[in-house]
Every structure is written in C-alpha cells, then in structure tokens.
Amino acid sequence: MFDAFGVTAPPSTLRSAPAVGTASLPAGTVTWVGVQFPTGCGGLVHARILRSGHQVWPSDLDEDLSSDGFIVSWRERYPLLDPPYAFRLEVWNDDDTYQHKVTFFFEVEESRPGPAAPAAPSLLQRLQQLVSGS
Numbered sequence: 001m002f003d004a005f006g007v008t009a010p011p012s013t014l015r016s017a018p019a020v021g022t023a024s025l026p027a028g029t030v031t032w033v034g035v036q037f038p039t040g041c042g043g044l045v046h047a048r049i050l051r052s053g054h055q056v057w058p059s060d061l062d063e064d065l066s067s068d069g070f071i072v073s074w075r076e077r078y079p080l081l082d083p084p085y086a087f088r089l090e091v092w093n094d095d096d097t098y099q100h101k102v103t104f105f106f107e108v109e110e111s112r113p114g115p116a117a118p119a120a121p122s123l124l125q126r127l128q129q130l131v132s133g134s
Contacts, residue, residue, distance in 0.1 A: 001026060001108045008101040009045055009093035015064075018090040023049075023104060025085050027111045030078040033057060034105035039069030045100040050088040073105070081111065 007021035035047055046064040049057040056078070058065060065072050091102045121129070 001028075001110055002105070003108075004103055004105045005089060006101050006103045007047075007089050007091045008099055009091040010099045011093060012096050013091070013093040015046065015092045018092040021089040021091075021104075023087040023089055023106060025080060025087070025106055025108050027082075027085050028080055028108045029111075030076050030080055030106055031109050032073065032105070032107035033076050033078075034071045034073035035065050035067075036071040036103040036105070037065075037067040037069065038100050038102070041068050041095065041098075041100045043068050044095040045091060045093045045102060047089070047091045047102045047104070049104065050090065051086070052084065053088075056087065071105075080108065 003023070003025065005021055005023045007019050009019040013019055033049070035049075037043075037045060037047075043066050046066045048055055048064050055061050087104075087106075089102075089104050091100075093100055
C-alpha cells in the first residue's frame with residue numbers, strides 16, 4: 001500500500017507550535033518513506049515524523065528534515081504492528097512571508113493474518129467428552 005499526506009505550515013510557524021497532520025496507515029511494515037519539500041521554500045520549511053510521542057525520523061532528536069524542491073526518501077523496515085497505526089507529521093516554517101506544504105509518502109507492506117488457531121474446547125465440552133468417553 002502506498003499513501004501520501006500533506007501538511008501546510010503558515011508563515012512563521014514555530015517548531016514549538018508546528019502545523020500537524022496524521023498519517024493513518026494499515027498494520028504492517030513501513031518499507032519506504034519520502035518527504036517532499038516545495039520548490040522555492042529555500043530550505044526554510046522543516047519536518048519530522050513521530051509515533052506515540054516519540055520522534056522516529058530523523059532518528060537524531062536534534063535534527064529535522066529540510067530541503068528545497070526535493071523529495072528526501074529512504075528505504076525502511078519499520079514495523080507498524082501494534083496500534084496506533086499512525087504517525088504524527090510535524091511541519092514548521094521559518095519563512096515570514098509564504099506558507100509551504102510538505103508532502104509525506106509512505107509505502108507499507110501490509111500484515112497478512114495467519115490461519116486462525118483452532119479454539120480450545122470449553123470446560124463444558126471437555127466434561128461432555130469425558131462423560132461420553134470420546
């Protein structure tokens with residue numbers, strides 16, 4: 001599955017109060033991530049990706065992603081196997097004149113449920129089996 005999510009940061013959006021979006025994804029493994037920065041932003045717009053309150057990308061907490069007219073992308077093997085199956089997308093903007101939209105891309109290899117295990121017999125069923133001798 002491949003999906004994209006956009007977040008627009010107004011002029012002078014602070015890192016301490018970023019524009020926020022949510023990327024809701026299926027359970028599975030994130031295999032590719034891309035972050036597209038608009039042409040003309042001059043590297044003034046910044047982004048990071050968090051999950052459950054913890055920064056995931058970039059992995060260095062003091063860093064952020066920034067560029068101008070480029071998609072920053074990488075292959076990944078990030079398991080997304082327990083809820084919430086979502087990322088918090090944060091964008092801030094040092095440009096004091098223009099808003100900028102950052103687009104986030106995710107490719108997820110969805111989990112395939114395995115065959116259901118047979119249900120264990122209940123206590124009543126086991127007692128009935130004992131009584132009937134089967």
